[in-house]
Amino acid sequence: MSELIQISKKPSWFKVQFPDGQNYREVRELVKQNNIHTICQEGKCPNIGDCWNRRTASFMLLGDTCTRACRYCNVKTGNQGQAVDPEEPRKVAESIKVMGIKYAVITSVDRDDLEDGGASQYIKTIEEIRKIDPTIRIELLTPDYKDSLKSVVDARPDVFGHNIETVRRVHKKVRAKGDYDYSLELLRKAKEFDPKMITKSGMMVGLGETNEEILSTLKDLREQSIDIVTIGQYLRPTERHEKVHRYVTPDEFKSFEQEGKKLGFKNVFSGPLVRSSFHADELVNEDDFR
Ligand code: SF4
Secondary structure (H helix, E strand, C coil): CCCEEECCCCCCCCEEECCCCHHHHHHHHHHHHCCCEEHHHHCCCCCHHHHHHCCCCEEEECCCEECCCCCCCCCEECCCCCCCCCCHHHHHHHHHHHHCCCEEEEEECCCCCCCCCCHHHHHHHHHHHHHHCCCCEEEEECCCCCCCHHHHHHCCCCEEECCCECCHHHHHHHCCCCCHHHHHHHHHHHHHHCCCCEEEEEEEECCCCCHHHHHHHHHHHHHCCCCEEEEEECCCCCCCCCCCCCCCCHHHHHHHHHHHHHHCCCEEEECCCCCCCCCHHHHCCHHHCC
C-alpha cells in the first residue's frame, strides 16, 4: 500500500492514500472511457486513492446533475437533470465486470424531475449486473423515492441504503428539499417490504449538531430496524458550501460506535473518513444476506 498523506489544513488524523497507482489509473480510465459517473469523483471523496486502488467505486446513476442543492454536497445541481441514458445500466454493469468488483455500490443523483424519481434505472442496473454475474452483491444508496420504493425493493438488492445525512434540527438547514421524518419512514417501509433485506443509513457530523443529537438520531434509525450505520466527518467541498462547525475527534467517533452497538445495530462504522460506501463489503456479515 502506498504511503498516507496528510490532508492539508485538517487535524492530524486526516491522513489518506495518495490518489495514484496502477489500479487507480485503470479505474479512472474505465470511468472516463465509458462516460459513467462515480460519487467518488463528483463528491470529491478523500478516500478515492484507497478505494480505487482496491478496485472498488461507488457508481452514480442518472447523470451528473442533481435536482436538489444540499448545502454540503459537491454534485452539480439544476432544476432539470440530464437526459436518462438507456445504456447506462449496461455500461455500469460492464465496468463492474471489467473491474472485477464482487460487491457493487450503486447510487444516483436526486431526480425530482422524473416521475419515478429514477427508480426504474436502479432496477435495470440491478438486472444488468445480475445478468453478468448473479453472485455479485449489490448495495443501493437511494434518494427518497416517492411512490416507487416497493418496485426497487422487489428487485432484491442485497443491501438497501438511504442516508439520513444529519440530525433532525440541522436537516432543515442543510437539506432544504429533504425531510428527516420522510427519510426515516422510507427506511422503515423498505424493511417492512422485505424484512430479510439488510438496511443501512449514514450520517455526517461537524455540521453544527451536538453529540446528544447524534445519539438521538442513532436511536431514531434503530427504531426503523436499520442494521448498519455509518458516521463520518463532514468536509467542506468548497467555500460556497456549509462550513465545518467542528472536527469530531477519533475518541468521540469511537464512543458513537460503542453507543450504536449498545442500541443493537449489527454494525456501526464510525470514524473521521468514513463514508457510506467506504469498505462497504466489509460491513456486512455473509451470514446476514438473505
Ligand atoms: S468512500 Fe465511497 S465515494 Fe469515497 S472513494 Fe470510496 S467508494 Fe468512492
